[in-house]
Amino acid sequence: MLWFLPVCLAASQLKASDDAAVDFVRQIKPVIADRCVECHNSETLLGNVNLQSRALAMQERKEGPVIVPRVPEKSLFYLTLTLPPRDNKAMPATAHRLPKSDVETVRRWIKEGARWPEGKDGEIIPRKPKLKAG
Numbered sequence: 001m002l003w004f005l006p007v008c009l010a011a012s013q014l015k016a017s018d019d020a021a022v023d024f025v026r027q028i029k030p031v032i033a034d035r036c037v038e039c040h041n042s043e044t045l046l047g048n049v050n051l052q053s054r055a056l057a058m059q060e061r062k063e064g065p066v067i068v069p070r071v072p073e074k075s076l077f078y079l080t081l082t083l084p085p086r087d088n089k090a091m092p093a094t095a096h097r098l099p100k101s102d103v104e105t106v107r108r109w110i111k112e113g114a115r116w117p118e119g120k121d122g123e124i125i126p127r128k129p130k131l132k133a134g
């Protein structure tokens, strides 16, 4: 019966990685907070995209949906990260691209349904620009 053991182990490992759903607060929120929300908030609504909360991100816009839960291939949030850097819709619009691992995490997150909690956990506040001295 010893043959049975490795099969079980392999199966449980597979299951463990399948079950590890992307955690919005730990894996997605920091990316939006550091790299996106400065340009995509209620005051600076570049491209008509607001990433301060799920409700705002899901608002209908004539340019097409920012996030289509379960369909990364139709979600501009993901697609703009995959555009060639010279494309003027490639995001983030300035500074370095996101690491490939983050882009893949975003893809998985949307594929899994783009879970984004309500309330404080889901709220992303843009940092206030530093006031100029004088």
Ligand code: HEC
Residues within 6 Å of the ligand: 031, 032, 035, 036, 037, 038, 039, 040, 046, 047, 048, 049, 063, 064, 066, 076, 077, 080, 088, 089, 091, 092, 093, 094, 098
């Ligand atoms: C420096 C400012 C800036 C940053 C940072 C930034 N964006 Fe944008 N974003 C823009 C501008 C400007 C547009 C409008 C581009 C256009 O339509 O030509 C835009 C448009 C978009 C669009 C809409 C594209 C479309 O086709 O309608 C999405 C989605 C988007 N950004 C997502 C993101 C994400 C996700 C991040 C972070 C990874 C991010 N942006 C970071 C400035 C920024």
